[in-house]
Amino acid sequence: MIQEANNFDVIIIGGSYAGLSAAMALGRSLRTVLVIDNNLPCNRQTPYSHNFLTQDGETPSSIRQLAAEQVAKYDTVQFINGTASAATAKGDSFLVKTKEGNSYAARKLIFATGIIDKLPDWENFASCWGISILHCPYCHGYEARNKKTGLLANGDHGFEFAGLLRNWTADLTVFTNGRNSFSPDQQKILADKQIHVIDLDIKSIAATKGKIHQILFADGTSFDLDVLYTRPPFEQSCSLPAQLGCEINPDGYLVTDPLQKTSIKGVFACGDNSSRIRTVSHAVAMGTVAGLSLNRELADESFLPALST
Numbered sequence: 608m609i610q611e612a613n614n615f616d617v618i619i620i621g622g623s624y625a626g627l628s629a630a631m632a633l634g635r636s637l638r639t640v641l642v643i644d645n646n647l648p649c650n651r652q653t654p655y656s657h658n659f660l661t662q663d664g665e666t667p668s669s670i671r672q673l674a675a676e677q678v679a680k681y682d683t684v685q686f687i688n689g690t691a692s693a694a695t696a697k698g699d700s701f702l703v704k705t706k707e708g709n710s711y712a713a714r715k716l717i718f719a720t721g722i723i724d725k726l727p728d729w730e731n732f733a734s735c736w737g738i739s740i741l742h743c744p745y746c747h748g749y750e751a752r753n754k755k756t757g758l759l760a761n762g763d764h765g766f767e768f769a770g771l772l773r774n775w776t777a778d779l780t781v782f783t784n785g786r787n788s789f790s791p792d793q794q795k796i797l798a799d800k801q802i803h804v805i806d807l808d809i810k811s812i813a814a815t816k817g818k819i820h821q822i823l824f825a826d827g828t829s830f831d832l833d834v835l836y837t838r839p840p841f842e843q844s845c846s847l848p849a850q851l852g853c854e855i856n857p858d859g860y861l862v863t864d865p866l867q868k869t870s871i872k873g874v875f876a877c878g879d880n881s882s883r884i885r886t887v888s889h890a891v892a893m894g895t896v897a898g899l900s901l902n903r904e905l906a907d908e909s910f911l912p913a914l915s916t
Contacts, residue, residue, distance in 0.1 A: 615641045615713035616905060618703050620691045620845065623648040624887050625878030625894035626719030627674040632898025634681030638905065641711055642678075643703065645690045649721045649844070649879065650887075652817075653737035657746055659888040670887060694847040701873065714873065715901055718853075718861065719894060720845035721879040727839070730811035731819075738817035740835045746886060748775040751834040756780070757822065759809075759837035762788040769802055772836060777801070780830065782822060784809045805830065843880055858883070866900035867893060875901050 617633055619626045622644025633640045650656070650667045657663055662670050678684055693704040694716065702712045724742075726733050732740060741747045756776045760768050761783040769781055781787075781797065783806045789797065797804060807828065812835075813821040821829045841859060849855060854862040854870035861881040863869055869876050877893035879885050 615639050615711060617641070617715045617717060617901060618643065618701065618711055618713040619717040619719060620644075620694075620703070620847065621717075621719035621721060621878065622646075622675070622686065623671060623719065623721065623878070624674065624890040625897070626717065627671070627678050628891045628894025629717050629719060629875075629877060629898035629901070630684050630894075631674075631678045631681070632895050633902055634678060634684040636898070636902040637683060638902060640684045641713065642684065642686045643689055643691050643705065643711075644686065646688060649724070650737060655750075656887050657749065658886055659891075662887070667887065691845065691847060694851055696851065696871075696873075699873075714905065716851075716874045717897055717901065718845060718848050718869075718874070718876045718880060719878045719890075719897075720843070720848075722841040722859075723844045725840045725842060727809075729809060731814040732812050735812060735814050735817050735819050735835075739814070739819040739833070740812075740837065742836065742838055743885060744772055744775055744836065747834075748772070752776060754778070754833035755831060757782055757830070757832045757835040759784065759835060761785075763793075764838070765789070766793045766797070768836065768838070769797060773800060773802065779803075780805060780832075782807075782809065782830075782835075845880070848874065848876060848880070865896075867897035868900065873904075 616638040617640045619630055619642045622642045630640050630642050653667055655664055656667045689705040689707045691703050692706045695702050700712050700714050701716050704710045752775045755778050758769055758781045772779055780803045785808055787804055787806045808825040809822055810825045811823045812819055813823055819832050819835055821831055823829045848861055852871050856862050861869055861876040863876050863881045867875045867877045875897045877897040878890040
């Protein structure tokens with residue numbers, strides 16, 4: 608049974624790793640918390656998670672399920688399956704409405720809402736995303752080491768990314784999907800490192816059950832691959848922080864201070880929506896910081912006024 612709306616100390620929008628971590632910290636601080644989540648984590652297609660001590664090689668879904676079960680043991684934390692559709696400031700609190708037609712209020716908000724990758728519409732690209740088309744060598748590079756590897760990128764970003772990937776494989780080809788914008792010096796370094804650059808227009812991806820086999824080009828040629836890296840553009844998965852006035856930096860991330868506070872008082876953010884480091888372990892750490900700092904803010908608001916009376 609959901610409490611009366613105004614009884615919540617905190618509403619957390621987003622119930623994946625960052626949101627659940629914040630909920631645990633707050634539940635252990637005896638705060639009343641409502642977690643609103645639509646069960647659509649961005650890594651739901653990724654088969655395994657890495658670089659997380661004690662959980663290396665586990666599936667993202669199993670980590671998330673165990674986390675939710677552990678957080679649910681704290682009786683001041685409640686969950687609803689839904690999508691937040693509106694958020695407004697009401698004096699010293701916030702009112703959150705959901706697409707399902709419900710309204711809830713709390714003294715503070717945490718957005719752990721992640722981002723949405725804007726993938727190319729090439730055939731099979733989306734089905735390979737997170738499986739054999741990857742964004743992060745720290746998450747997946749060890750398993751893809753020494754494989755026939757491609758990089759979809761261009762310019763300074765592509766040059767920097769190629770230098771990073773060269774540590775995991777000597778068989779690396781850069782695809783720029785049109786004319787490359789590497790400087791003459793960059794092209795020479797790439798050539799010296801035996802990193803080939805192909806600037807043909809891409810038509811589609813040949814793949815089976817999420818495993819890439821080839822890149823198919825508009826001119827009818829193709830290139831065999833085992834794995835492809837890229838960092839596609841993205842957008843915030845939730846528009847509510849922007850509607851509340853939270854600052855977003857030029858790269859598209861919510862601006863937060865070291866305590867995960869946004870530019871709007873009482874609003875915190877954690878996880879992929881506010882950091883370019885997209886790992887489960889980092890999201891968990893950010894969520895813990897958000898929960899701890901928010902609890903301290905609530906404690907100060909109730910305790911410090913008493914010192915002046």
